[in-house]
Amino acid sequence: MKATKHNPGSGRRDRMLLSLALFTxxxxxxxxxxxxxQPLASWSDGPAKKAIVxxxxxxxxxxxxxxxxxxxxxxxxxxDGTLWSEQPLYFQFMxxxxxxxxxxxxxxxxxDREPFKSILAGDIEAALAGGEQAIAAMMxxxxxxxxxxxxxxxxxxxxxxARHPRFNRPxxxxxxxxxxxxxxYLRENxxxxxxxxxxxxxxxxxxxQKVYGIPPExxxxxxxxxxFEMRDGQPALVKLPQIDLIDDKAGKPVAIQKHIGxxxxxxxxxxxxxxxxxxxxTSGPGLRFALLVHHTDSEREWAYDRQSPIGxxxxxxxxxxxxxxxxxxxxxxxxxxxxxx
Amino acid sequence: MKATKHNPGSGRRDRMLLSLALFTxxxxxxxxxxxxxQPLASWSDGPAKKAIVxxxxxxxxxxxxxxxxxxxxxxxxxxDGTLWSEQPLYFQFMxxxxxxxxxxxxxxxxxDREPFKSILAGDIEAALAGGEQAIAAMMxxxxxxxxxxxxxxxxxxxxxxARHPRFNRPxxxxxxxxxxxxxxYLRENxxxxxxxxxxxxxxxxxxxQKVYGIPPExxxxxxxxxxFEMRDGQPALVKLPQIDLIDDKAGKPVAIQKHIGxxxxxxxxxxxxxxxxxxxxTSGPGLRFALLVHHTDSEREWAYDRQSPIGxxxxxxxxxxxxxxxxxxxxxxxxxxxxxx
Numbered sequence: 001m002k003a004t005k006h007n008p009g010s011g012r013r014d015r016m017l018l019s020l021a022l023f024t025x026x027x028x029x030x031x032x033x034x035x036x037x038q039p040l041a042s043w044s045d046g047p048a049k050k051a052i053v054x055x056x057x058x059x060x061x062x063x064x065x066x067x068x069x070x071x072x073x074x075x076x077x078x079x080d081g082t083l084w085s086e087q088p089l090y091f092q093f094m095x096x097x098x099x100x101x102x103x104x105x106x107x108x109x110x111x112d113r114e115p116f117k118s119i120l121a122g123d124i125e126a127a128l129a130g131g132e133q134a135i136a137a138m139m140x141x142x143x144x145x146x147x148x149x150x151x152x153x154x155x156x157x158x159x160x161x162a163r164h165p166r167f168n169r170p171x172x173x174x175x176x177x178x179x180x181x182x183x184x185y186l187r188e189n190x191x192x193x194x195x196x197x198x199x200x201x202x203x204x205x206x207x208x209q210k211v212y213g214i215p216p217e218x219x220x221x222x223x224x225x226x227x228f229e230m231r232d233g234q235p236a237l238v239k240l241p242q243i244d245l246i247d248d249k250a251g252k253p254v255a256i257q258k259h260i261g262x263x264x265x266x267x268x269x270x271x272x273x274x275x276x277x278x279x280x281x282t283s284g285p286g287l288r289f290a291l292l293v294h295h296t297d298s299e300r301e302w303a304y305d306r307q308s309p310i311g312x313x314x315x316x317x318x319x320x321x322x323x324x325x326x327x328x329x330x331x332x333x334x335x336x337x338x339x340x341x
Numbered sequence: 342m343k344a345t346k347h348n349p350g351s352g353r354r355d356r357m358l359l360s361l362a363l364f365t366x367x368x369x370x371x372x373x374x375x376x377x378x379q380p381l382a383s384w385s386d387g388p389a390k391k392a393i394v395x396x397x398x399x400x401x402x403x404x405x406x407x408x409x410x411x412x413x414x415x416x417x418x419x420x421d422g423t424l425w426s427e428q429p430l431y432f433q434f435m436x437x438x439x440x441x442x443x444x445x446x447x448x449x450x451x452x453d454r455e456p457f458k459s460i461l462a463g464d465i466e467a468a469l470a471g472g473e474q475a476i477a478a479m480m481x482x483x484x485x486x487x488x489x490x491x492x493x494x495x496x497x498x499x500x501x502x503a504r505h506p507r508f509n510r511p512x513x514x515x516x517x518x519x520x521x522x523x524x525x526y527l528r529e530n531x532x533x534x535x536x537x538x539x540x541x542x543x544x545x546x547x548x549x550q551k552v553y554g555i556p557p558e559x560x561x562x563x564x565x566x567x568x569f570e571m572r573d574g575q576p577a578l579v580k581l582p583q584i585d586l587i588d589d590k591a592g593k594p595v596a597i598q599k600h601i602g603x604x605x606x607x608x609x610x611x612x613x614x615x616x617x618x619x620x621x622x623t624s625g626p627g628l629r630f631a632l633l634v635h636h637t638d639s640e641r642e643w644a645y646d647r648q649s650p651i652g653x654x655x656x657x658x659x660x661x662x663x664x665x666x667x668x669x670x671x672x673x674x675x676x677x678x679x680x681x682x
């Protein structure tokens with residue numbers, strides 16, 4: 001469009017163009033405000049969201065006494081029940097059951113041996129009746145003997161085909177959208193985000209970068225012993241049938257120190273297994289942050305706490321109330337639970 | 342300076358200004374070339390430097406088949422003898438001796454007990470005659486019983502006052518300038534740099550950020566067991582007198598997998614203790630890089646290899662020659678060893 005200087009309609013046209021330009025600017029401003037000013041879009045405007053934003057503002061605003069340099073902004077997240085669901089059974093346990101079924105043709109002896117016999121007959125309850133010994137046998141069968149490369153390939157293959165029994169979706173679809181937004185929000189504010197989970201680190205590392213944006217070296221989990229040996233003339237790391245570290249309860253602060261080497265600034269969990277991690281995190285000097293996800297939504301997710309055999313929230317709930325840690329009421333505080341809703 | 346259009350001298354002045362401008366541009370270009378094009382300034386223009394630059398170019402040039410995405414650019418460095426000196430004794434061992442002397446007034450029983458008696462009498466050789474048992478007793482006395490916070494404070498206080506016996510300088514002055522340049526060069530090219538050392542991780546982490554630009558969570562070392570307990574009503578992590586992991590020889594690839602969870606792209610060491618780390622690193626697919634520092638400079642540093650009681654380079658040297666790993670001849674390849682020279 002060419003505007004000539006002495007065209008009599010040019011004044012109106014200029015005003016129109018100006019209005020259009022102003023409108024565009026306003027639109028861009030509103031868009032930017034939504035994108036930048038509303039970083040936790042799936043969180044309701046309640047006390048939990050407010051506490052998160054207040055904490056992040058306090059430690060990232062340079063002229064406040066609560067300011068913390070970026071390198072000290074370490075945030076640790078439990079995984080099962082905090083970043084993704086853990087019902088009806090821990091997803092790693094579903095992997096164990098599927099692996100036992102897949103491996104069964106090579107193990108005819110399992111047809112007469114518990115807990116394998118019951119698992120192959122589809123009776124999980126009977127298999128679990130064997131208690132810790134039964135679970136140890138399942139773990140040894142599915143989590144040792146192979147190289148770390150082979151195990152990671154098994155995890156990737158399983159995630160690509162396995163479906164959650166309730167939602168008929170890949171297990172990685174059952175990550176909480178509000179927590180993904182929280183991870184992003186913290187990283188945008190200079191935090192380094194870590195997973196500190198009772199789950200196996202070798203089980204989580206193949207997919208945490210893609211799903212959570214957390215690289216393998218920032219994933220801390222339970223670990224078995226590893227053996228370095230030559231296989232077919234090549235060095236290999238072989239998963240051995242001994243436990244090295246159970247990254248749960250008091251094991252969490254221990255694992256944090258061994259791996260990260262400094263106290264986190266913020267810790268996020270959902271159960272009594274996270275209590276010591278939250279105690280350790282909040283015992284450091286200066287402003288600290290602790291948050292527990294309370295599973296209160298039987299419709300969109302699950303509702304369970306004190307009495308649950310998985311992810312019991314009992315002692316940690318009492319301590320959260322006593323110490324003013326943030327409790328997320330999933331039903332009230334999360335507009336959305338999963339991205340696919 | 343004002344130039345008027347019809348001044349008869351302005352032609353010559355313009356040519357002079359143009360020459361000055363061109364000269365300035367050339368100067369800036371030369372300066373930029375030195376700063377950007379010569380990132381390993383303390384390295385002689387020999388085969389080692391050439392191999393490093395070739396490798397980094399190969400994995401960072403997008404249209405080459407050897408290109409590697411930044412997140413996979415993991416580089417691991419041994420510490421003692423690779424990033425700083427390790428003579429006449431590992432520096433952490435000098436810390437142990439100094440701590441025993443400092444703690445002696447609280448331990449009158451040490452006057453009659455080996456290896457403490459000999460250490461307090463200044464006879465290190467006699468103390469070490471007790472072999473592994475004597476060393477274990479020294480480690481337990483100086484590396485357990487305190488909280489992790491207390492231990493880190495002891496390390497920081499020691500580094501501030503202790504002086505290396507040969508150079509009469511802080512131990513952290515004995516880091517190799519060419520290796521600092523190499524760390525920077527790799528990081529500028531998208532690498533994440535890790536330390537993987539037989540030294541204690543709690544001993545290294547208080548100073549590696551400042552000295553090497555490597556944060557605590559990227560320092561992997563030998564570790565003792567930790568206990569989580571309440572001290573004066575506050576949670577504390579206490580160093581226990583049991584070894585958890587010796588991060589040496591086959592322990593190095595194991596520690597790398599436990600901590601980083603993926604095979605490094607490049608590994609740097611100086612002794613047989615690094616052999617398995619280099620084997621593991623170079624066994625991965627695609628282009629890999631392995632380098633050993635050979636201590637050949639008795640004047641500026643030390644000269645030792647196959648027969649040395651500290652940092653022996655024997656089997657790893659043979660394997661380096663057989664496999665084409667890069668051998669740094671310190672005397673030939675490093676223009677400077679320490680920054681203070």
